[in-house]
Amino acid sequence: MAARTVKLAVIPGDGIGPEVVAEGLKVLATVAPAHDLALDTTEYELGAKRWHATGETLPDTVAAELREHEAIFLGAVGDPTVPSGVLERGLLLRLRFDFSHYVNLRPVRLYPGVHTPLGDVTPEDIDMLVVREGTEGPYAGMGGVLRKGTPGEIATQDSVNTRFGVERVVRYAFAKAAERPRHRLTLVHKDNVLTFAGELWQRVVREVGAEYPQVAVDYLHVDAATMFFVTQPRRFDVVVTDNLFGDIITDLGAAVAGGIGLAASGNINPERDFPSMFEPVHGSAPDIAGQGKADPTATILSAGLMLDHLGYADAARRIERAVGEDLQARAKDGLVRSTSEIGDDIARRVAEQG
Ligand code: ATP
Numbered sequence: 001m002a003a004r005t006v007k008l009a010v011i012p013g014d015g016i017g018p019e020v021v022a023e024g025l026k027v028l029a030t031v032a033p034a035h036d037l038a039l040d041t042t043e044y045e046l047g048a049k050r051w052h053a054t055g056e057t058l059p060d061t062v063a064a065e066l067r068e069h070e071a072i073f074l075g076a077v078g079d080p081t082v083p084s085g086v087l088e089r090g091l092l093l094r095l096r097f098d099f100s101h102y103v104n105l106r107p108v109r110l111y112p113g114v115h116t117p118l119g120d121v122t123p124e125d126i127d128m129l130v131v132r133e134g135t136e137g138p139y140a141g142m143g144g145v146l147r148k149g150t151p152g153e154i155a156t157q158d159s160v161n162t163r164f165g166v167e168r169v170v171r172y173a174f175a176k177a178a179e180r181p182r183h184r185l186t187l188v189h190k191d192n193v194l195t196f197a198g199e200l201w202q203r204v205v206r207e208v209g210a211e212y213p214q215v216a217v218d219y220l221h222v223d224a225a226t227m228f229f230v231t232q233p234r235r236f237d238v239v240v241t242d243n244l245f246g247d248i249i250t251d252l253g254a255a256v257a258g259g260i261g262l263a264a265s266g267n268i269n270p271e272r273d274f275p276s277m278f279e280p281v282h283g284s285a286p287d288i289a290g291q292g293k294a295d296p297t298a299t300i301l302s303a304g305l306m307l308d309h310l311g312y313a314d315a316a317r318r319i320e321r322a323v324g325e326d327l328q329a330r331a332k333d334g335l336v337r338s339t340s341e342i343g344d345d346i347a348r349r350v351a352e353q354g
């Protein structure tokens with residue numbers, strides 16, 4: 001079979017971004033040829049350095065070029081020298097909105113041997129898929145400030161929930177729940193207080209759920225969900241939730257499943273009208289940048305999510321298995337390795353599975 005070529009845009013970004021992306025690309029380069037996949041990668045310099053040099057976050061010309069790719073592989077952007085919000089709104093959120101990344105997919109899975117602060121739990125207890133809405137909610141940028149600087153100042157930040165936006169992400173979540181062995185879906189919201197949005201989410205879940213009789217549906221308020229993430233993680237299979245709740249509960253998910261160094265994510269446009277973007281949940285971690293201390297595992301797992309999205313499920317499983325083996329070896333040997341040593345080891349394990 002002739003290899004298929006996938007055009008991949010790479011944004012290494014700031015801080016540890018370039019270090020972890022290099023390891024993700026190393027693993028991709030090992031796994032791709034074995035699955036008749038050729039990656040045609042183009043690197044884009046976006047983030048703090050570009051902003052300092054030119055004032056640009058995402059020039060339209062670059063956005064247009066990114067659009068011509070099948071996927072985007074991102075390290076992290078952000079730096080303490082850039083005012084808060086500039087790169088988040090000007091680059092990350094813009095990509096999400098422009099490319100309609102309405103699914104933010106964040107698996108929360110405990111790999112064997114990985115330490116969890118929960119203590120007495122097994123990998124079977126923590127295996128969920130959080131489907132976070134990516135383009136609406138309080139992130140939509142609606143609202144404003146009145147009487148700024150006066151004692152009567154009012155800042156509002158509206159949560160936008162459209163029928164269209166809620167339904168498409170709920171449909172995606174149900175489809176995932178139907179594919180997974182436990183067939184469970186939990187809606188997380190706060191419908192006793194956020195009554196307008198909550199009622200819409202509830203109604204849409206009820207309506208779409210009628211098409212999936214095999215999926216058991218459950219509802220939790222977000223506050224209760226945070227508690228159960230810690231006390232009864234086994235309750236959760238697929239979780240669907242809005243943008244802000246999803247942001248918060250997935251950091252908690254990362255913490256219970258072994259830490260931010262392992263948490264992967266995909267910003268997905270399921271229809272493939274636009275490139276989807278894959279990145280670790282963590283940020284640029286300026287405190288450890290350039291020291292070879294960053295764990296590249298989250299980025300490598302994000303590369304796996306990307307392969308899955310591109311239609312290479314076997315290649316994705318192979319990365320997950322290699323990471324699982326690496327984490328078990330790490331638990332046994334207590335190895336302390338540099339960023340690139342971890343990448344080398346995972347790439348070697350991927351190759352050995354050939
Ligand atoms: P951002 O605003 O970009 O989300 P942040 O300041 O919230 O950034 P992170 O960059 O995610 O947070 O990092 C939080 C802390 O977690 C860092 O100080 C770093 O020590 C640690 N950390 C993050 N990612 C990793 C990693 N891949 N390996 C090891 N430690 C990490």
Ligand code: MG
Pocket residue numbers: 282283
């Ligand atoms: Mg953060």
